Amino acid sequence: MATATTLLFDEPGAQNSEATLQACLARAQELGIRQFVVASSTGRTALRAAQILGEQGKIIGVHLARGFWEIYAGPDPETVTEAEKLGVTFLTCPHGLMGAVDAALEAKGALPLSHVIAHTYYTFSQGVKVAVEDALMAADAGLLNMDEEVISIAGTGAGCDTALVIKPAYSREFFDLRVREIIAKPR
Numbered sequence: 349m350a351t352a353t354t355l356l357f358d359e360p361g362a363q364n365s366e367a368t369l370q371a372c373l374a375r376a377q378e379l380g381i382r383q384f385v386v387a388s389s390t391g392r393t394a395l396r397a398a399q400i401l402g403e404q405g406k407i408i409g410v411h412l413a414r415g416f417w418e419i420y421a422g423p424d425p426e427t428v429t430e431a432e433k434l435g436v437t438f439l440t441c442p443h444g445l446m447g448a449v450d451a452a453l454e455a456k457g458a459l460p461l462s463h464v465i466a467h468t469y470y471t472f473s474q475g476v477k478v479a480v481e482d483a484l485m486a487a488d489a490g491l492l493n494m495d496e497e498v499i500s501i502a503g504t505g506a507g508c509d510t511a512l513v514i515k516p517a518y519s520r521e522f523f524d525l526r527v528r529e530i531i532a533k534p535r
Contacts, residue, residue, distance in 0.1 A: 352529055360473065360534035362507025365393065368532045369400045372499050372511045375531050376404050379513065383493060385410060385486045387478045387502035389420055391427035391438070397501065397508075398434035408491050410482040411440040415451075437491060444484035444519050445469075445477065465522075473533045475510025478502035480525065487516045494518075497528060509534050 355371050357364045372384070382405030388394035394409030401407060409431060411423050428438060443451070445466040453460050469477035479500035486492050498516050503509045510533045517525035 352531075354530050355532035356535040357509055357532065358535060360475070360504035360509050362503065362505065362509075364509035364532070364534070365396060365503070365507035368501065368503075368508045368511050369397055371531050372397075372501060373401055373404060375511075375513065375529070376401065376499055379497065381497050381499055381513070382406065383496060383498045384408065385479075385482045385492070385498055385500040386436075387475075387482050387508070388431075388438075389422070389506075390424045391431050391436075392424070392506075393501070393503070393508050394436045394438070395427055395431040395434070398431050398436050402434050407436045408486045409436045409438045410485055411438060413442050414440060439486060439489050439491060441485055441489060444481040444488070446481070473510055474504045475502040475508070475533060476512065476527075476530075479510055479512045480514070480527065483512075483514045483516050484519045484522065484525065487518050492516050499531065504534060 384407045386394045386397045386409050388409040389412050445462050450460040450462050479502040483500040500514050501508045501511045511531035513529035515526040
């Protein structure tokens with residue numbers, strides 16, 4: 349039987365980023381995990397992850413899909429360049445659970461099945477949904493070693509307040525994905 353500590357933050361948000369990333373580093377070292385997926389709309393969270401986790405392994409920064417940049421935030425070119433210099437690979441593609449054609453269907457009043465799954469993850473936290481989704485996206489893009497676990501890091505709004513240890517899967521094999529541990533999440 350294994351034991352692990354889970355950080356449970358009183359409030360969601362960017363103020364939890366440093367503690368989340370430090371907890372990810374500690375758990376990655378304990379488990380020998382060498383790949384990280386980081387939700388990062390502007391690139392700031394991926395940059396900070398590279399500064400803390402970069403020596404531990406590969407970091408994939410996942411941007412929002414291009415069609416959402418006008419609604420939320422798009423990548424900041426200077427921040428992205430700085431993160432890339434530290435070895436971050438960035439991915440921009442349709443969202444694994446709440447994007448592409450499904451987003452258009454929802455806008456017309458239909459609730460696609462993938463959105464039911466996404467909203468179920470939201471019952472844990474926004475970051476849990478995004479962490480699972482981003483792991484799917486990175487897998488589908490061929491950026492993960494599928495034989496190894498990954499730490500997927502996400503948040504609520506800006507920064508990061510959620511981290512999961514995941515056994516990755518491709519979206520076409522979604523039900524093979526396993527959330528092995530919760531490193532951090534908002535309570």
